[in-house]
Amino acid sequence: MLLSEPSLSLGTDMGRITREHAYFPAGSIQANLTAVLATTPEIQMDEFVGGTIYIPTNSKITALAFYGAPYPSSLANDSINLPAPVFYQLFYGPTATSPNTAITMSVTAGDCYNLPPDIFGFGSIKMVATLSSGAVGNCELSLKG
Helix, strand or coil, X not given: CCECCHHHXXXXXXXXXXXXXXXXXXXXXXXXXXXCHHHCCEEECCXXXXXXEECCCCCXXXXXXXEEECCCHHHCCCCCCCCCXXXXXXXXXXXXXXXXXXXXXXXXXCCEEECCHXXXXXCEEEEEEEECCCCCEEEEEEEEC
């Protein structure tokens, strides 16, 4: 049984994916990703150390680019009064033979992938999708803490 949260379809504060979402009995959640950073949902990562993403057979997602923020937006509304987090595109650091490389992944509908380990050092991430058609692509996440 897959549990779906309808509020995850928008990138608003209500669209955050948090630890409570990741531990439903089914072990996975659905998220609707967009091609625009402002409208793709925020995924709170500060309590997770790994995870997978499944691209269903009917999904229009063909690639993902990862963006990170140092803390989740929930802290901006907390008593510590932080400003809203800014999401920056994530890059692998340079090596002796290559410059910085964006953290991206190509995906195929019907396949499951490990999430890149480098994204788990951030308070929150957003996954911006490249879509074959339409404005939204669906995926299923399983995060472990």
